[in-house]
Structures are given as structure tokens and as C-alpha cells.
Amino acid sequence: MEHGPGGYGLPGRHESFWMETTAETAYPPLPGNLETDVVVVGGGITGITTAVLLKQAGYTVALIEGDRICRGVTGHTTAKVTSLHRLIYAELIDRFGSRQAQQYAEANQAAIETVASFVREYDIPCSFEAKPAYTYGSTR
Ligand SMILES: Cc1cc2nc3c(=O)[nH]c(=O)nc-3n(C[C@H](O)[C@H](O)[C@H](O)COP(=O)(O)OP(=O)(O)OC[C@H]3O[C@@H](n4cnc5c(N)ncnc54)[C@H](O)[C@@H]3O)c2cc1C
Incomplete structure (x- = not known):
């Protein structure tokens, strides 16, 4: 395997930096039948977040992943979370009006704050930082 400047086997290949540089998890297969309040299927950011929120609400939760945790779409992102999407x-304002556009913005901001609160609460070493976000237009 060829190695790039950072020592990882990335150049010229469509690999995920996160997958390449993170140790594989080794959670055991389900031993048999299990009784829980909730089963969450899929260990991407959606499933993990759902499972954490349910656990925080006092439910017993089984999180089931068919492959590897975060290997799906989640493992191939740029790892930014933003409420500014192009x-x-x-x-949204054109199609639904200002109120709905504001609701979309507030929901996205709340999601970012949820991610930030997880980083703080679980002391996740992911270099999470708040940065400005811009969309540049080349025409008026
Ligand atoms: C190229 C790209 C870049 C992106 N960049 C960003 C970004 O920078 N910031 C951002 O906020 N969003 C970004 N997004 C969007 C965001 O990544 C996705 O919305 C999010 O990761 C989806 O997460 P998920 O948990 O729903 O899906 P996934 O991460 O795909 O997780 C689903 C999981 O379910 C498992 N699964 C499926 N079926 C079963 C089954 N039957 N049994 C057991 N397990 C099962 C899969 O193996 C997988 O692990 C990007 C998307 C793409 C495609």
C-alpha cells in the first residue's frame, strides 16, 4: 500500500480518511434473543444518535449494525455539521415561506448543538470546533 504525506494509504484512492485512521470496533454479535425497549437498526450517525437519546431518556436500547459502525454514508463525509446548505x-423561502425556512434553520442549529453537547458530555476527542460557514455566489 502506498502512503501519502500523512502516512496513510490514501493517494489516488477513494478511501475514507475516518475509516483508514480509526481502529475497527469489535462489538460482539448478538448472543441470541434479547429483550429491550427499543431496537435501533443501523450504526451510522442517525442510529447512534437515536440510541444515545433513547438511552438518555431511560430506555434500554440494542443498536444493531450489519457491517461496521459508521462505515456507511457517515464514514464518507467531510465531518462538518452545518445549517448552511448551499x-x-x-x-425554502420561495417554496414554503420564511416561517418554514426559519424552522429548518432552527432544527439544524438544534442538531448542531446536540452534536456539540455529545462531544462535551462524552469527552469525544474529535477536535470539534465552531467555524464560520459561507456560501459564495458568482452571480447576483
Ligand atoms: C459524500 C457525502 C458527504 C457528506 N458530507 C456531509 C457533511 O460534511 N456534513 C453533514 O452533516 N452531512 C454530510 N453528508 C450527509 C450525511 O453524511 C448523511 O446524511 C448521514 O451520514 C446519514 O447517516 P445515517 O446514519 O442515516 O446513514 P449511514 O451512515 O449510511 O448508516 C446506516 C447504517 O445502517 C446499516 N444498515 C443498513 N441496513 C441494515 C440492516 N438491515 N441491518 C443492520 N444494519 C443495517 C448500514 O450498514 C450503515 O452502517 C454527506 C453525505 C455524502 C454522501
């Missing part, structure tokens, strides 16, 4: 607000 020109989404112009489109």
Missing part, C-alpha cells in the same frame, strides 16, 4: 434558504 442556497437552501432562498429555495
Whole structure:
């Protein structure tokens, strides 16, 4: 395997940095029948977040992943979380009005704060930082 400047086998290949640089998890297969309040299927960011929130609410939860935790879409992102998605607000205002666009913004901001609170609460060493986000337009 060839190695790039960071020592990882990434150049010229469509590999996920997160997958390449993170130790594999080794959670055991289910031993048999299990009784829980909730079963969450899929260990991407959606499933893990759902499972954590349910556990925090006092439920017993089994999180079931068919492959490897976060190997799906979640493992192939740029790892930013943002409420600024291209020109989404112009489109939302045009199609649904300002109130709905604001609800979308508030929901996304709340999600970012949830992620930030998980990082703080569980002391996750992921270099999470708040940064400004911009969308540049080349026409008026
Ligand atoms: C190229 C790209 C870049 C992106 N960049 C960003 C970004 O920078 N910031 C951002 O906020 N969002 C980004 N997104 C969007 C975001 O990554 C996705 O919305 C999010 O990761 C989806 O997470 P998920 O948990 O729903 O799906 P996944 O991460 O795909 O997780 C689903 C999991 O379910 C498992 N599974 C499926 N079926 C079963 C089954 N029957 N039994 C057991 N397990 C099962 C799969 O193995 C998988 O692990 C990006 C998306 C793409 C494609």
C-alpha cells in the first residue's frame, strides 16, 4: 500500500480518511434473543444518535449494525455539521415561506448543538470546533 504525506494509504484512492485512521470496533454479535425497549437498526450517525437519546431518556436500547459502525454514508463525509446548505434558504423561502425556512434553520442549529453537547458530555476527542460557514455566489 502506498502512503501519502500523512502516512496513510490514501493517494489516488477513494478511501475514507475516518475509516483508514480509526481502529475497527469489535462489538460482539448478538448472543441470541434479547429483550429491550427499543431496537435501533443501523450504526451510522442517525442510529447512534437515536440510541444515545433513547438511552438518555431511560430506555434500554440494542443498536444493531450489519457491517461496521459508521462505515456507511457517515464514514464518507467531510465531518462538518452545518445549517448552511448551499442556497437552501432562498429555495425554502420561495417554496414554503420564511416561517418554514426559519424552522429548518432552527432544527439544524438544534442538531448542531446536540452534536456539540455529545462531544462535551462524552469527552469525544474529535477536535470539534465552531467555524464560520459561507456560501459564495458568482452571480447576483
Ligand atoms: C459524500 C457525502 C458527504 C457528506 N458530507 C456531509 C457533511 O460534511 N456534513 C453533514 O452533516 N452531512 C454530510 N453528508 C450527509 C450525511 O453524511 C448523511 O446524511 C448521514 O451520514 C446519514 O447517516 P445515517 O446514519 O442515516 O446513514 P449511514 O451512515 O449510511 O448508516 C446506516 C447504517 O445502517 C446499516 N444498515 C443498513 N441496513 C441494515 C440492516 N438491515 N441491518 C443492520 N444494519 C443495517 C448500514 O450498514 C450503515 O452502517 C454527506 C453525505 C455524502 C454522501
